[in-house]
Amino acid sequence: MSFATVEFGILGPLEVLVGGEPVHVGGPRARAALALLLLGPGRAVSVERLVDVLWGQDPPSSARGQVAIVVSTLRRSLREAGADPSVIETVAAGYRVPPAVRLDALEAERGIADGRAAAAAGRQAEAASAMRRALALWRGPTLATLGRTVPGSAVWEELRLAATDECVELELALGRHGELVAELTALVAEHPLRERSRAQLMRALYLNGRRAEALETYQAGRDLLGAELGLEPGPELRRAQRAVLTDEPVLFRSPARPVLLQGSSPHEHAAASCSPDACDAADQDDPGFVPRPAELPAAAAAGFVGRAVELRYIHKLAGEDLPIVAINGPGGVGKSSLAVEAARRLAEGFTDGQLYADLHGATPGLAPLGPAEVLGRFLRSLGSPDVPAEVDEAAARFRSLTAHRRLLVLLDNATGVAQVRPLLPAGPRCMVMVTSRRPLTTLDGAAHVHLKAMAEDEALSLLESALGDSRAAADPEAAREIVRLCGGLPLAVRIVGARGAARPSRPLTELRAALVEARTRLDSLEYADLAVRTSFSVGLRDEPDAPLFGLLGALDARTYTPGVAAALLDCDEAEAAAALRRLADARLIDRVAPHRYAMHDLLRLYARELAPSDARAALGRTAHGYLATVAEGRQQPVDPLPVAGAAGGVDEVRPARHRAVPAPRPART
Numbered sequence: 001m002s003f004a005t006v007e008f009g010i011l012g013p014l015e016v017l018v019g020g021e022p023v024h025v026g027g028p029r030a031r032a033a034l035a036l037l038l039l040g041p042g043r044a045v046s047v048e049r050l051v052d053v054l055w056g057q058d059p060p061s062s063a064r065g066q067v068a069i070v071v072s073t074l075r076r077s078l079r080e081a082g083a084d085p086s087v088i089e090t091v092a093a094g095y096r097v098p099p100a101v102r103l104d105a106l107e108a109e110r111g112i113a114d115g116r117a118a119a120a121a122g123r124q125a126e127a128a129s130a131m132r133r134a135l136a137l138w139r140g141p142t143l144a145t146l147g148r149t150v151p152g153s154a155v156w157e158e159l160r161l162a163a164t165d166e167c168v169e170l171e172l173a174l175g176r177h178g179e180l181v182a183e184l185t186a187l188v189a190e191h192p193l194r195e196r197s198r199a200q201l202m203r204a205l206y207l208n209g210r211r212a213e214a215l216e217t218y219q220a221g222r223d224l225l226g227a228e229l230g231l232e233p234g235p236e237l238r239r240a241q242r243a244v245l246t247d248e249p250v251l252f253r254s255p256a257r258p259v260l261l262q263g264s265s266p267h268e269h270a271a272a273s274c275s276p277d278a279c280d281a282a283d284q285d286d287p288g289f290v291p292r293p294a295e296l297p298a299a300a301a302a303g304f305v306g307r308a309v310e311l312r313y314i315h316k317l318a319g320e321d322l323p324i325v326a327i328n329g330p331g332g333v334g335k336s337s338l339a340v341e342a343a344r345r346l347a348e349g350f351t352d353g354q355l356y357a358d359l360h361g362a363t364p365g366l367a368p369l370g371p372a373e374v375l376g377r378f379l380r381s382l383g384s385p386d387v388p389a390e391v392d393e394a395a396a397r398f399r400s401l402t403a404h405r406r407l408l409v410l411l412d413n414a415t416g417v418a419q420v421r422p423l424l425p426a427g428p429r430c431m432v433m434v435t436s437r438r439p440l441t442t443l444d445g446a447a448h449v450h451l452k453a454m455a456e457d458e459a460l461s462l463l464e465s466a467l468g469d470s471r472a473a474a475d476p477e478a479a480r481e482i483v484r485l486c487g488g489l490p491l492a493v494r495i496v497g498a499r500g501a502a503r504p505s506r507p508l509t510e511l512r513a514a515l516v517e518a519r520t521r522l523d524s525l526e527y528a529d530l531a532v533r534t535s536f537s538v539g540l541r542d543e544p545d546a547p548l549f550g551l552l553g554a555l556d557a558r559t560y561t562p563g564v565a566a567a568l569l570d571c572d573e574a575e576a577a578a579a580l581r582r583l584a585d586a587r588l589i590d591r592v593a594p595h596r597y598a599m600h601d602l603l604r605l606y607a608r609e610l611a612p613s614d615a616r617a618a619l620g621r622t623a624h625g626y627l628a629t630v631a632e633g634r635q636q637p638v639d640p641l642p643v644a645g646a647a648g649g650v651d652e653v654r655p656a657r658h659r660a661v662p663a664p665r666p667a668r669t
Contacts, residue, residue, distance in 0.1 A: 006083040007102040010038050011156065012139025014146055015104075018081040025077040026070070029054050032150060033070050035143050037088065039152035041106060042099030044091045053151065071095055105156055108137040112163045115170075124170050131167035135160065161191070168200050177207035178298070188217070192224055195233060199240040206244050209294030209353065212380040214244045245385050293381040295356040296343050296410065304341040305465050306458030307334070310449055314342045314433070317447055318349065321428040326440040329451030330587040330600065331362065331535035332491030335435040336412050338451065343410050343433060350431065352405035355381060357423070361415035361436060362538045368415045371395070371422040378409075378423070391422055399426035406430065417443050437539055437587050452590075453488035453600065456480065462490060466497020471508050478508035485515040486525070487601045491535055495527045502527075522605055536606045539588055545579045546610065549588055552599060553607025554615040555622060560589070560597045567622040 009015030014031055016023045025034060036053055037045055050070075051063045060066070075085035089096050097103075111134030118127035138160055142153040164187065168180060184201035191197055198221045205214035218233070218241045225231045233241075310327075317323040325342075327335045347354050357374045360366045375394040376387040382401045388394045402425035414420050414436040420443060424432055434440060439448060454462065460479055464472040472479040486492035500511050514524040525532040540546050551568040552560055565576035580597050583589045588607075589597045599607065612618075 003084040004082040005102070006078060006081075006087055007104075008034075008038050008097075009104040009139070010035060010143050010153075011104045011108060011137050011160075012141070013144050015139075016078075018078065018083045021081075023077060023081040023083075026073045028146075029066075030070050030073045030077075031146060033067070034074055034088075035146060035150045036152070037095060037097050038101075038103060038105070039150060039156075041097050041101050041103055044093040044096045046094040048094075050094065104137045105142075108134045108156075108163075109159070110134075111137070112159065115163075116166070119166070119170060124174055128167055128170040128174060128176075131163055131170065135163055135167060161194070161197075165196055165200070168204075172200070172203060172207070177204045180204045181208060181210075188221075192221070193228060195221065195225075195237045199236045202237075202240045202244060209292075209296075209381070211244055211247075211293060212377045215241070215380060215385075218244070245383075247383055292351075293353040293355055294347075295381065296347060296354050296408075297340050297356065304337065305462040306454055307338050307341075310338055310451070311342055311345070313447075313449065315346065318346050318431055322425075322430055322432075322445070324424070324432045324434070324443060324446040325449060326443055326446040327433065327435045327449040327451055328437060328439045328587065330603065331437065331539045332489045332532055333451050333453060334490035335437075335451055337490070338449075339410055339412060339433045339435050343408055346408060346431070350406050350408040352407050353381075354408040354410065356410045356412070358412045359414045359419055361413040361419070362535070363413065364534050364538055368419060371419060374411075374423055395422040398423070402427045402430055409433070411435070414440070416440065438585050454483075454490055454493070456483055456488065459483035459486065459488045459490070459493050462493045463497050466494050467500045468497075469501075469504060471500065475508045478512045481512050482508065482515065485512070485521065489532070489600065489602055491530065492525050492532050492602060495525050495530050495532065498527045498530065518605055522602065522609070525602070532602055533606060536603060539586055540610075543583075543586055543588070545582050545586075547612055548576075548579050549583060549607050550610035550612050551615060551618050552589070553604055553609070554611035554619060556604065556608065558598060559592065560599075561595055564622060568618045570618070570621060 004019035007015075007017040009017070014035055016025050016034075025031060032054055033050055036050065047064055047067050050067045051059050054067070054070070055063055071088060071090075075088055078087060079085040087097060087101065089098060111130055115127045115130035115134065118124075118130055142156040142160075143150055168184065171177075171180060181201070181204045184197060184204055187197045188194070188201050198217060202214040202217050205211070205217065218237065221237060222233050225233060314325050317325055327339055329335050343354065343356075355378050357369065357377060359369050359374065361368045370391075372389075372391045372394060375391065375398055378398055379387050379394065379401070382398075384397060384401065388397055405425075405427050406429040407425055407427065409423070409425055409430065409432045411420055411423055411432065411434045414434050416436070416438065417440050420434055420440065434443070434446075439450065440446060441448070453459075460472060460476075460483055463479055463483055464470075482496055483493055486496060496511055496515070500506055500508070515521050522533045526534075540549065543549070548565060548569060552565075555564070555568065557564070560580065562573045562577035562580060565580050566573045569576055569579065577595070580589065584591050584597060588603060589599045592598045
């Protein structure tokens with residue numbers, strides 16, 4: 001009789017596959033008995049042992065007979081699924097599964113052995129690949145969800161941790177540190193007292209230029225060891241701390257050649273090939289050994305699109321002494337993306353490294369970072385473990401450390417000049433890029449990039465990139481309409497692209513239809529952690545002219561003048577003109593001509609949602625002003641205009657009906 005192939009899995013939830021299909025093999029006791037047999041393939045498990053595991057210290061008198069019933073249940077389940085039931089063998093001492101059984105744990109063990117053999121022969125890439133294939137066989141903790149601990153399962157978890165250690169060491173030596181931070185962070189969270197994993201995480205962070213975070217990882221481990229066990233960190237963790245503090249990568253004592261940061265000096269390359277003890281002495285005696293941080297964020301997965309003119313301008317500025325480039329623009333326009341892309345293209349030229357800080361000036365729910373906190377991070381990244389408490393002293397230390405270096409400093413999402421000024425380096429060969437919503441026009445020596453919405457062709461390219469397929473090219477009309485409805489705002493286009501990428505079968509016409517209705521368009525421009533509405537809301541944080549912004553949205557006009565704003569606010573024109581200028585500085589409206597302003601379509605929809613409760617009266621004043629100005633031009637008297645709620649009046653004043661009429665300066669009533 002021909003039987004289907006049976007495969008067992010214990011590296012995760014217990015799994016039985018017959019002919020590739022999952023099979024239910026009975027209740028909790030049957031599954032626990034099978035698990036015990038699979039933990040030692042080829043080794044007999046006695047009936048007494050099975051009784052102990054299945055019933056513990058108080059088994060029933062019929063336990064031995066019930067073991068036979070449990071085994072019979074397992075065999076029947078296999079037979080009914082088409083497998084050979086004799087895969088569970090009866091032997092003199094009890095039961096066993098044959099050593100040649102198809103078991104994921106045995107396959108993992110062979111893969112790890114192959115990886116170790118390749119590593120011993122110096123074939124590091126091959127060894128790392130073999131280890132990764134073996135580790136991929138774990139679907140979770142060994143025998144997870146079984147409902148009880150089965151003796152022997154811990155052996156396979158220890159093998160997993162040991163293999164992970166070895167694989168990480170190989171990949172660090174191969175320069176794959178950028179790919180390991182997330183994995184090691186999760187591993188440390190799962191095993192917080194395991195010093196080897198914590199030291200490896202410190203090393204990966206260090207090699208990614210994240211020195212401050214590496215030191216924070218050490219301190220968190222030290223605090224935990226002291227609180228839980230009353231111990232100080234062991235030698236490996238202390239050595240990792242010293243390596244980060246003194247910027248001596250050889251102190252990590254990798255079994256393979258250490259991987260140094262990009263731009264390493266010839267001395268560092270020589271140190272990488274010497275013995276650890278000799279290297280320790282060499283680096284300690286080298287007065288010219290300096291850190292080279294590399295802290296720029298990773299490039300976007302979908303790639304960067306457009307902004308060729310701005311990139312050329314920033315590249316041109318990079319050749320000047322101490323260039324400062326201040327990029328400003330409304331929320332969602334892509335300031336950070338442009339700055340990161342420009343910085344990454346220029347990074348090679350800044351041989352002493354790149355520093356980065358998100359100042360949280362545009363992060364919902366987070367207060368902006370103070371200069372003292374950012375200076376502390378930068379000083380630690382540059383090898384200064386002690387940080388002055390006073391901002392002025394810390395800023396002076398930062399200027400001293402950067403005076404003779406060629407550094408690129410990227411300050412993302414600044415709130416204003418006061419937050420940025422203490423963070424400027426002193427070296428004439430340094431470069432600073434700052435992004436902010438407001439123009440930082442009082443920042444001495446800064447060149448300004450005023451970023452606006454994308455042109456249609458750039459937005460189309462961004463949509464195609466975000467979709468990840470050819471739907472935009474296949475339906476260009478729908479694609480063009482989508483980017484028009486998004487107003488060319490990169491954040492909005494990215495959100496639509498992400499929605500489409502999540503459902504590859506969804507046609508562009510559906511994505512377009514979700515945007516057509518103005519009332520719900522902002523609802524459609526939310527996906528995962530991205531939301532146009534949230535981005536706009538940050539721009540109004542602590543904005544004193546938010547009431548005027550809401551009234552402009554209620555008016556729903558194409559352009560606004562100080563006279564219109566004065567009527568909305570019921571104030572004089574000079575005060576209204578100042579309020580409009582402040583909104584323009586916050587990049588919530590745009591100056592399109594002398595004394596005339598406009599608002600991006602999506603911002604206008606958001607402003608409409610924020611219209612205050614007294615908007616009807618304000619709109620009534622404004623509409624009356626429009627009519628009074630027209631009547632004055634015709635030299636005709638004006639009848640009083642009824643306002644909302646007046647007896648015999650209209651239900652609602654709708655200035656949107658007057659869009660075809662230019663908006664002259666209204667007369668005061």
